[in-house]
Amino acid sequence: xxxxxxxxxxxxxxxxxxxxxxxxxxxxxxxxxxxxxxxxxxxxxxxxxxxxxxxxxxxxxxxxxxxxxxxxxxxxxxxxxxxxxxxxxxxxxxxxxxxxxxxxxxxxxxxxxxxxxxxxxxxxxxxxxxxxxxxxxxxxxxxxxxxxxxxxxxxxxxxxxxxxxxxxxxxxxxxxxxxxxxxxxxxxxxxxxxxxxxxxxxxxxxxxxxxxxxxxxxxxxxxxxxxxxxxxxxxxxxxxxxxxxxxxxxxxxxxxxxxxxxxxxxxxxxxxxxxxxxxxxxxxxxxxxxxxxxxxxxxxxxxxxxxxxxxxxxxxxxxxxxxxx
Numbered sequence: 001x002x003x004x005x006x007x008x009x010x011x012x013x014x015x016x017x018x019x020x021x022x023x024x025x026x027x028x029x030x031x032x033x034x035x036x037x038x039x040x041x042x043x044x045x046x047x048x049x050x051x052x053x054x055x056x057x058x059x060x061x062x063x064x065x066x067x068x069x070x071x072x073x074x075x076x077x078x079x080x081x082x083x084x085x086x087x088x089x090x091x092x093x094x095x096x097x098x099x100x101x102x103x104x105x106x107x108x109x110x111x112x113x114x115x116x117x118x119x120x121x122x123x124x125x126x127x128x129x130x131x132x133x134x135x136x137x138x139x140x141x142x143x144x145x146x147x148x149x150x151x152x153x154x155x156x157x158x159x160x161x162x163x164x165x166x167x168x169x170x171x172x173x174x175x176x177x178x179x180x181x182x183x184x185x186x187x188x189x190x191x192x193x194x195x196x197x198x199x200x201x202x203x204x205x206x207x208x209x210x211x212x213x214x215x216x217x218x219x220x221x222x223x224x225x226x227x228x229x230x231x232x233x234x235x236x237x238x239x240x241x242x243x244x245x246x247x248x249x250x251x252x253x254x255x256x257x258x259x260x261x262x263x264x265x266x267x268x269x270x271x272x273x274x275x276x277x278x279x280x281x282x283x284x285x286x287x288x289x290x291x292x293x294x295x296x297x298x299x300x301x302x303x304x305x306x307x308x309x310x311x312x313x314x315x316x317x318x319x320x321x322x323x324x325x
Contacts, residue, residue, distance in 0.1 A: 003060060104244050112239060179238040189246050226300060
């Protein structure tokens with residue numbers, strides 16, 4: 001067969017293969033065409049061998065060689081597994097690991113939410129009690145931040161919406177700092193984690209009781225309800241991880257204390273992953289949603305309730321079809 005007839009017969013096939021390769025090189029998937037691509041690659045290899053054996057022109061042979069090389073690179077390219085692995089962890093491994101630590105999470109929640117609610121009630125009933133935990137300057141600052149007439153809410157109430165990215169960075173650093181203190185405090189035989197859970201619970205409770213007591217209920221509660229679903233959950237998870245470290249040091253069992261600590265630290269990976277993810281989301285919500293006053297209080301309550309529900313459903317229900325706890 002002459003070269004011209006050979007090219008005419010297979011030109012459409014080569015063009016179709018080039019289009020498939022372009023899509024693959026751009027990161028797209030072939031889907032149902034994957035089988036056809038494999039068959040086209042095998043035919044291309046045969047056609048290249050024929051062109052070389054028959055002594056066709058160098059330009060045709062070089063074109064087929066380049067096409068073969070591109071197809072070979074795509075056909076034998078190792079699949080990227082990071083995306084599927086991450087998705088599988090988020091939809092299975094992470095919530096299962098969190099549920100496996102339910103005892104320490106329950107204990108951390110009692111140590112955090114118990115003082116929070118108790119102190120909020122005490123300060124609400126006895127307003128002067130707030131000064132036993134917070135300075136008068138801090139109380140005045142809180143009243144300014146959550147003044148119903150403020151255009152923005154929270155620590156950056158004097159800034160405009162254009163500075164939301166500054167708020168986002170500030171919240172990330174602040175929240176991660178609190179979580180790290182609570183987690184690392186577990187190395188002090190669990191006493192550090194216990195202290196920071198109680199300390200944060202009492203302080204948040206005192207702030208809540210005072211602001212609600214002076215009539216700032218809607219501005220304060222509509223601010224915290226949205227990001228609180230992520231931030232407060234992250235604090236309890238960090239506390240639970242810290243308590244687990246402390247438990248490993250106090251009750252190492254048959255292991256050495258260092259060995260028990262290493263073993264328990266590996267088991268805390270899921271909790272720490274959840275803490276980091278939750279705090280990143282919390283910082284974003286706090287900067288771009290919680291602080292704004294453009295939406296009604298009712299809308300912010302509704303969104304906040306929905307976020308709490310989604311967080312609860314994720315950690316309680318997602319991944320239950322798997323075989324792991």
